[in-house]
Amino acid sequence: MCRDARIITLNWRDENYGPLHLAAGFRYQVEPPLSATGVLKVNRLFRRHHFGFNPHRMSWIAEGRQGAPENMIQELKAKGYQVVNNGCVPDGVQA
Numbered sequence: 001m002c003r004d005a006r007i008i009t010l011n012w013r014d015e016n017y018g019p020l021h022l023a024a025g026f027r028y029q030v031e032p033p034l035s036a037t038g039v040l041k042v043n044r045l046f047r048r049h050h051f052g053f054n055p056h057r058m059s060w061i062a063e064g065r066q067g068a069p070e071n072m073i074q075e076l077k078a079k080g081y082q083v084v085n086n087g088c089v090p091d092g093v094q095a
Contacts, residue, residue: 007031008042008076012069012087015054015061024069024090025054025061030081045075069093 008030015025034042043053049072051060062068069090073083085093 006034006081007084008081009084009086010073012085012089012093013057013059014088015057015059020061020063023061023063024051024065025057025059026051026069026087027059045079046072049075067092 008028010026010028013025013027015023028042030038030042046053046060050062050065050068051072052062053059054061070092073085073093076083
């Protein structure tokens with residue numbers, strides 16, 4: 001990850017409808033924008049925390065994984081990101 005201060009905004013969504021239950025979902029934005037390599041690294045981090053990209057909902061979603069959002073946010077902070085949580089923030093995550 002780049003050592004410059006980066007702000008990642010997680011726009012949390014209520015994805016608990018249809019076939020999904022106990023799901024945490026979000027879309028994200030990083031300022032300043034990441035390079036292609038940076039995007040791949042962040043996406044890998046999301047996958048490590050059981051989030052998968054759902055192309056139909058255009059969101060990163062983890063279903064039935066308690067603690068996944070909190071652990072992911074802790075790792076983002078450890079990588080040097082300032083994390084901003086907006087929207088339907090999951091329980092256990094500070095807005």
